[in-house]
Amino acid sequence: MTETNHDDDRALRGETERIVNEIAQELRTLDSGTTWFSGLSLRQRKKALQEVAKYAMQAHITAADGRAGVARAGVKPTANPSVMICMDPPRYGFSGLPAGEHVTAFRVLVSVFAVADTRRRQTHCKNACGHSWHNLQALTQQQL
Template sequence: MTEPSSEDSHAIRHETEQVVNEIAQGLRTLDVGAAWFSDLSPAHRQKVLQEVAGYAMQAHITATDGRTGVARSGVKPTANPSVMICMDPPRYGFASLPADEHVTAFRVLVWVCCRFG
């Protein structure tokens, strides 16, 4: 697996910001956002998870915010990303999760970040 170039990383950060903002504003559904995320390469999915986890960290989310986000996301509360975001303090190693949990992590993180949307 090759690392995204600096130009790719900048483009993916910009696109991630746009997708998350559109979900928060109700201009894009979480399902459409998750489909966009699923179509990315594994390396880009990891970058997106790091970026969105950074949004959650900057927002200083709490375990309560995590539980609210999990409930809104439709992800099972027992899924690894759900458990991580609901810890006190939340854990942010989502990009290190197995690839088959990345979409679930994206869904949870986006809803936590969009809690005010």
Template sequence: MIETSSTDGHDFRRETERIVNETAQGLRTLEETVAWFSGLSLTGRQEVLREVAGYAMQAHITAADGRAGVARSGVKPTANPSVMICMDPPRYGFHGLPADEHVKAFRVLVSVFAVADTRRRETYCKGTCGHAWHNLPTATEEP
């Protein structure tokens, strides 16, 4: 299990950012990412849920993004995380859900973020993007 501390919290957040963005861009499968998440401690999972909810907020998710992401996530539309993300405005208290709902919440958040972030990369950032997380090297490129 991965534990975080004040000395490595920044590195943990950067790892989370890299893994989630690789997943959003199709460089990593959702299943690989869920396996990584599942190996974290309870505190680590809660921290990641807060972090990924922040990414979703920054991507300005819409209700349509929520519905499309839930459909992609493999989580039932009636599950708590699915309902929360599809509300208008979305609810973001995923870290406060019971531990047995963390994986579902993570699947939903990453999937919705992927939908919203793809939309933003194809519209607002197309051709002029300077965001490092939108310019990740593909598997065939050197980092």
């Protein structure tokens, strides 16, 4: 891997993290995030899906989170990504889905992450959170 690819991957990870957390905190719409995702190359989409799946795992998603996220995503519950995320335990490997299912997988993963992360912000991190990604509104206001 060249240094340029490494730098590009790091930049993509940072951008993915920011956009996904903005969607989760309702600072950006899911449609806006989907438009960003759709503009990525196939390689970048696969990397972004791996990142978002990692965020979902770290948020300790449940099957209930999966069902709520699928409903929020506006995706058919029978679509492959919907079925995968609603299993108990959830199945990952979204980047291995056919390219035609990547946008659906992104919408499902981000929506499920948003459900789980909102729950965690309201319980585990309530009033004492040091996670910078949970406080994007405060960070945005400080930058103004």
